[in-house]
Amino acid sequence: MANRSEQRIAILFVLPAVALVAIFRMFPLAWGFLLSFTSGDGAGGAKFVGLDNYRALTTDAAFHDSLINTLILLATLPIWVMLPLLLAILIHQGVPGGKLFRAVYFFPAVLSAVIIGSIFNVVLRYDGSLNAALRSVGIEAVDWLGQGATALACLIAVQLWATFGMSVLIFMAGLSTVSSELVEAARLDGAKPGQIWWHVILPAMRPILEFVAVVTTIGVLTSMFGLIYVLTAGGPGTATTLPEFLIWMEQGKMNRPGYAAAISMVLFVGMAGLAYVQIRIMSRNANA
Template sequence: MLFLLPAILLVLVFRIFPLFWGFGISLTSATSTDPGQFIGAGNYLRALDDPNFRSAMANAVVVLLSVPIFVTIPMLLAILIHQGVPGRTFFRSVYFFPAILSSVIIGSIFSVVLSFNGNLNALLGIAGISGVDWLGHSATALPVTLAIQCWSTFGMGVLIFLAGLSTVSKEMVEAACLDGAKMWQIWWHVIIPELRPIIEFSTVITTIGLLTSMFGLIYVLTGGGPGTATTVPEYLIWAA
């Protein structure tokens, strides 16, 4: 208990106490200069009437629905690397490289590439395809932002799944091979069940990351626009 006490105190002081304190403030009319009065659920009812809040929550639902994609892509890439494809050390390094870049740098790069007069539309023009305002159209802004977020973060997921694959029992895989199981059957019935704790862990940290770490990318790429097409709750909190 003595060894756990410092960690428990840190969680209580910097996590639990601010959480309850913030909830208490949300039940008042307090501002930065006025302690305000108790108004109950008034702030929450007012938020529900705010179209910007409803749009941000709808976008949050879309973000959450993309979590399986964010988990599946690193898992499939890790499986390919684990199978011993040529150049796997190179690919492992390349996949992880975006994870060391800041969201501001990534956003700045893609804001140039995906602008209406950017590199991507230039390539499409060479192929005879009309350009698209990827970040300026409400139908494409959020999916493109999520795709960029996936590209910039999947490297860490690949490393996590590679670590998980290294713990899979070789004896179970060999037994399945001796029983005549095909490769896809081995993956589906042996390896993926063994990876269940890794999949659950990756799903949790991916969900947390998507809900709390897209601010920088959205700020640089779209500023929450067009309109509120890419406004998520964390960005709306800052904008408000």
């Protein structure tokens, strides 16, 4: 009886969380999946079209461009992980002004995407402060946000600047948990500082590294809409369009909720697959 009573109490505590997930996560996901098989304006005139929306994605140049931009973004992920780790190591080693650097690195994380986008729009536009500084030293101005290659690079750099401070703090917390006895034992065995970091500290930090990699991957794929909207509006052309921004374009401007839902499902499946692979790698390393 006692066990049953404890089970009922546990269920009562868990039930609100399950209800919230079902209402705000599972139901919208199921509704989006069903919507992806329809066409119409979402105002009651939806018509079942089967896989037509998914077939249309195979020939949609804007969708293809958004996938290419996503792959380019994912290719830069090692920078998103290793740069915060390097900075965390430097602070952990006690560089002068370490506390100040920690605060400065974290500060952008408390700013909204709209504020960050507005600031860098002023800095990076053709008549902005960056080009003014270049002209003052005799360097020709660059249309940073008006050219495809530079616009995407600027978008990635700004998002990295805005978010890497949180990773720095996570790595700082991880470094503080590394066994000092293990480090001292390696030092007594004659290991050099570089060897200690490579063979002792970094292996101990592997779960933290993997966690940051997973969280960063999900973040860059789902949290850049505000910055894109303010900084580049997806342009020039589709040079900085990512799937999440294209979803808004199709839903908000083109009024095609079924097509937008199809893009959402493709993005969801891609993210779920990528997260699954990363988690499998993490589990395999943990059991190694």
